[in-house]
Amino acid sequence: MELKIRNLRKDYGNFPALNGVNLDIRSGELIALLGPSGSGKTTLLRAIAGLESPDGGQIFFGDNDASRQSVQHRHVGFVFQHYALFRHMKVLDNIAFGMRHGQGPKQSEAVIRKRVLELLDLVQLNGLEGRYPAQLSGGQRQRVALARALAIEPKVLLLDEPFGALDAQVRKGLRRWLRQIHEETGHTTVFVTHDQEEAMELSDRVAVLHKGDLQQVGTPDEIYDSPATPFVYAFIGDSTSLPVTITNGAATFEGAPLSVGRVDPPDGPGRIHIRPQDVTLVAAGQGVVDGRIIGLRRSGPYRRADIAVGQHAHRIEALLPPELDVSIGDQFGLAFKRYAAFADDREPPKLGLAREKQAA
Amino acid sequence: MPADATLAAAPSLGTSAPIQLPSPIAESRGARIALIALAVAFLGFFLLLPLVAVFVEAFRKGVEAYFESFDDPDTLSAIWLTVVVAAIAVPLNVVFGLAASWAIAKFEFKGKSFLLSLIDLPFSVSPVVSGMCYVLLFGAQGVFGPWLAKHDLQIIFALPGLVLATIFVTFPFVARELIPLMQEQGTSEEEAALSLGAGGFRTFWSVTLPNVRWALLYGVLLCNARAMGEFGAVSVVSGHLRGLTNTIPLQVEILYNDYNFVAAFAVASVLAGLGLVTLAIKSGLEWRYGDQISSAHRH
Structure with a gap:
């Protein structure tokens, strides 16, 4: 699914979180929204998901204007920084939630269970379907969160600082693994990070934001070797x-x-x-x-x-x-x-x- | 290796008997005993003794006299009325409390802090004053009095008045339990449910509510204990009609004023027993589900 963001604005009081952002996201690409805290990257991601209502501008999913669509109908997979797993549900019920209670066609429990086990296999957590989130490590929780987001066959996968809460070792492993999953499933993926190394290593393209303005969009090589603004030059490397x-x-x-x-x-x-x-x-x-x-x-x-x-x-x-x-x-x-x-x-x-x- | 060197040097120290050093942050032994004794004496005198006295007085003339006290139809109707009032007021406050805490903890809106202070109002207003407010509104001389009389509706000196007064007084209990917990849990689980396609009600029912279920039970417990034990507000709106509008606390007062001490204390022991059971369940919940109740309160 191709995404087009046109002149997106969002103000918090007098403070512009998004200052008229235009961005085209290609179908099937893995793109990073990179910037320091307060740059608007998370606001942009949440606006794409429909969790934040922009004050102006449009978001197109393909040719379809999704700006006024509710989050339920946008069909996005959202992965939160702190996992946001349903703490009172087992892993299986967490992953099955979207299939049971979502907007898609009703499926039989047998089909749902089969799909959950497939997803657990994809995220390499076989056999953990009966655990509660509290019984998993941080890295495992984030993988469950990803499986839960993938379960609804999202049009686009959105990740908000997905590895931000993990320690350095786990983070590096998960980074490689996310790239693999992306290549296997081919979902258009947007992820937010303040870690330039993560953005450079993981993504096809990087969009650098600063104070609500999009500074530059390009491949990691372009961003590093030919920065478009002094901010990008100073922020990257x-x-x-x-x-x-x-x-x-x-x-x-x-x-x-x-x-x-x-x-x-x-x-x-x-x-x-x-x-x-x-x-x-x-x-x-x-x-x-x-x-x-x-x-x-x-x-x-x-x-x-x-x-x-x-x-x-x-x-x-x-x-x-x-x-x-x-x-x-x-x-x-x-x-x-x-x-x-x-x-x-x-x-x-x-x-x-x-x-x-x-x-x- | 340095570790070995330390070990070799150590035995000369190890041979001497271990010395009991006083803890640097503790008081002297005498001071500790005095302070603990003071605390125990205080609690015993002000909390334990009165509780024991209730049961001692209730059984002063024997077990038979104790149970005879409950043969009085006025007492039975008081117990029944208390149960009915609580059975109406508590569920309503569960609904109000859930709605208010959900709105306050999960949404941003204007007037939020005003709503928060409004919820705390019953804590700061004397129950007698709140009872008076209802009399001024719904009593015969009250604002809606003539209209109610014309339609043959009775609120004051009847069940609706008792329920209203009880709801007012017990309003904060459920909400106050839920708000800190819900705020601490944040909104990301709800956002996750919405992004997975669940509707608002489904999200509330499957995500928000199960996350606060133990805190809700805790709040219900406190709310119920207060609803059954409330005296001041209920006293004003009740009219003390024997066998009709007396709840347990009012019945205790009437029996006591009639010099019927055994019966008064027997009925009081029901309330005290309810308090003890509440306390036991409350402690059980805190012990078992402390992390799921709320980190913010220790009352």
Whole structure:
């Protein structure tokens, strides 16, 4: 089922949760809605499900305008972050709920039971149909929740931070497994996450949201390699930036021309963003700018260096091979393998919140 | 290894007898005994003693006299009337309480906090005042008095008045049990049921209600105990017509004022027994289903 979202708006008081979002979701694709908390991603998902009534705009399921349809008639499979299993029902009754009490044709108990057991097989929980949710682990509960959503043969599968409440190990396993299920069943799937790694690894396409605006939609490669906005650049992966002045496609830093290629944004104040792995050290005077190492720390297989650049000691981060012999105080030139230039935002992207959430 | 080194050094300490260190957060032994004795004495004097006194007085003239007290037709009709009033008031308050707590816990609407304080009103208003309100509304000189008289309807000094007063006084019990639990459970199970295609009533019946069933039973129990034991509000609207509008508490008062102490305490022992049974079931529910009642209350 193909989904078309047209100019969707939702306000909470004066605060726009969705600021006129347009998004096309292709049939059979697995798409991630990615953004920090408060970006509107969950509101968008709930609006697609019909659990939230938008203040404007339309949602099409295929060619059918579903905007005014009730949640019961939209036929979506919704998986909640905290599972929302019916706690007083056994696993079997949880999964059978939609078939027994839903809008579909009435089926015999034998048919329902057979279907439930098939689904339990699909989610690899054979033999657990008699358990209560409280007797299952978090990962098992989320798989039951997925089976319950799949039981009604949904037109679209919607998952709200499906792995958010699980620990890192379980989360990684379930991620691979969700991808498998998606390939087996072929449902159009939309899932919400604030975890960029999860979004990048799992999905065909990623839609990045920020403050109710859709920033960019694209494949994980497009999002990572050619971010459309400074927010996407800063939110996806690590980056640091230098303030520059742009005149006729040339950038100057603290009065001196910066020897990077042509920069596109309109004239005026701007910023050059660079990812740590795109910074290399060359002899002083040979790079784009010169800098002095002010901090070094080990980070996984690499060493991270904080480099102070210019009179105001702007911090640029570089990812260095650990065998490189550098120490604090060394002067180097910095070469940028890749960079992105954007006009200065009046409101710079606020990243602290999103980063904190990821770390938690 | 460091662990071995510690073990090797340890025996010199291990040989000495274990020393009983006073717990750093506890009071001295004497203070503890004094405080516990004080608490026991207080509870015994104010709670246990009166309860025992009820039964002692009831059986003062023997078991026979105790049971003779229940041969009085006025007493029997009082017991029957109490059961009837509770049988009407409690189910109605279950319905009101469920509806109110469902609306408050699961939906957002204007005037929600006003509704919440309204539910608590019977807790803060004296029962006598609430009884007076009904007299002012439905009594012969009341607002609707002439209209009721014209249509030959009697509310005050009759069963409907008793039921109304009892409903008013016991209104908060069911709702107050359910609201915290329902709020804690949130709405995601209901949303899941809706997304699976279930209608509103089906969702309520199959998802919301089973999740609060023990808390509901708990609320019903408290509501019933209060409904049967209510004195003030019922006293105002009853008119004390012997054998007609007296409930158990009113009958106890009348018997006592007649210096019929054995009968008064015998009838009172029925109420006290009801209280004890309620307490036992309540404790049983708390023990068995404490997690499904409500984390918010410990009363």
